[in-house]
Amino acid sequence: MDDDGLHARLKAYEGRPAAVAGTGRDPVNAPMIRHWCEAMGDGNPAYTGPDAIAPPTMLQAWIMGGLGGLGGHGGRAPAYEELLAVLDEAGCTAVVATDCEQEYVRPLRPGDEVAFDTVIESVSERKTTKLGTGHFVTTRTDVRVGPELVGTHRFRILKYAPARRRAAPPERRPRPVVNRDNAGFWEGVREHRLLLQRCASCAALRFPWLPGCQSCGCPEWDTVEASGEGTVFSYVVLHHPPFPAFEPPYAVVLVELAEGVRIVSDVVGMPYDKVRIGMPVRLEFRRYDDELTLPVFREVTA
Structure with a gap:
């Protein structure tokens, strides 16, 4: 009709x-x-x-x-x-x-x-x-x-x-917010280096990057490259809500580096339900697209 x-x-x-x-x-x-x-x-x-x-x-x-x-x-x-x-x-x-x-x-x-x-x-x-x-x-x-x-x-x-909907393009990972206080960290990531700040006065290491020392308040600092060795200090498993570019469930880990500071990241190459506190991990860099590379961790196996 x-x-x-x-x-x-x-x-x-x-x-x-x-x-x-x-x-x-x-x-x-x-x-x-x-x-x-x-x-x-x-x-x-x-x-x-x-x-x-x-x-x-x-x-x-x-x-x-x-x-x-x-x-x-x-x-x-x-x-x-x-x-x-x-x-x-x-x-x-x-x-x-x-x-x-x-x-x-x-x-x-x-x-x-x-x-x-x-x-x-x-x-x-x-x-x-x-x-x-x-x-x-x-x-x-x-x-x-x-x-x-x-x-x-x-x-x-x-x-x-x-209406017929066109297939949506794959969602990209969220872009990090880069500013004058952390630009040096992301420059290091692009070079596959995990840089930590070191206070020029008391030599305390800090992460994430901050404009001044948490221990003594000194604004001067230089950097130290992390060895990449660490252990899982804590973790959570995300089931809901879903976020674009992520497929739940997945684990978000807090890794304690050998240098004593902690970083939030992913553990790759293993199921989310196998992640354990105290698990030894090693740093690697994963490229997600033409613009984004992120530091992630992989379990250290014997």
């Missing part, structure tokens, strides 16, 4: 009922109002006390069927399900709620028993979105207490055929 034929078929559903003579499962009541206000953080005194009203934005809450389906009681008309089936046949198998609009005529109060009718108000022409191509379907629900209209709720969905 071409677009014009499909659109004409869809437009034929406009004005047809989606629910007739529905009634709320419960009267408007103070406990539901209290729960709503607590969840929303709304302390308006109008919603408490003997003259309390319900928050206007609860309009839809009184007509929702929950796990029991649409509405508490009343007739579900078949037109809406038929319309969705037509869209399914046309390949619009995915759905997303897009927005709602509400109009309030008068406040609802505890004890009010609501009734409602829902009509298919409009079906759009074919629209193309980032999600895919499909049709917006808008329903209008008139909510009453007895014969009196108290509010109107419009609800809009997009039924669409999901």
Whole structure:
């Protein structure tokens, strides 16, 4: 079926009922109002006390069927399900709620028993979105207490055929933040050298790089190249959340170098569940892409 034929078929559903003579499962009541206000953080005194009203934005809450389906009681008309089936046949198998609009005529109060009718108000022409191509379907629900209209709720969905997504390029490892305080360290990494700072006053070694000595405060320093020998001082296994370029689960280790300082890194060449505290490791440099080389560690085996 071409677009014009499909659109004409869809437009034929406009004005047809989606629910007739529905009634709320419960009267408007103070406990539901209290729960709503607590969840929303709304302390308006109008919603408490003997003259309390319900928050206007609860309009839809009184007509929702929950796990029991649409509405508490009343007739579900078949037109809406038929319309969705037509869209399914046309390949619009995915759905997303897009927005709602509400109009309030008068406040609802505890004890009010609501009734409602829902009509298919409009079906759009074919629209193309980032999600895919499909049709917006808008329903209008008139909510009453007895014969009196108290509010109107419009609800809009997009039924669409999901867009084909191009295969995403492989994610790159995050880039380190290089600044004037640590630029020398990353220059050393590019040369496959793990450089530690050494205080020019007290000779204390430090890592990560800092602008001054943690022991004596001296701002002067030179560098010492680490031997690359160390042991796993501690580690954690990351399962969640996933990060681009990493495949959980994986171990993040804190390695104590032979020089006495510690560095956070990876242990490569072994399963994450085989990493152990006290395990001897040796430094190596791994190139991840044209721009990024990182110091990592490998278990020392006999």
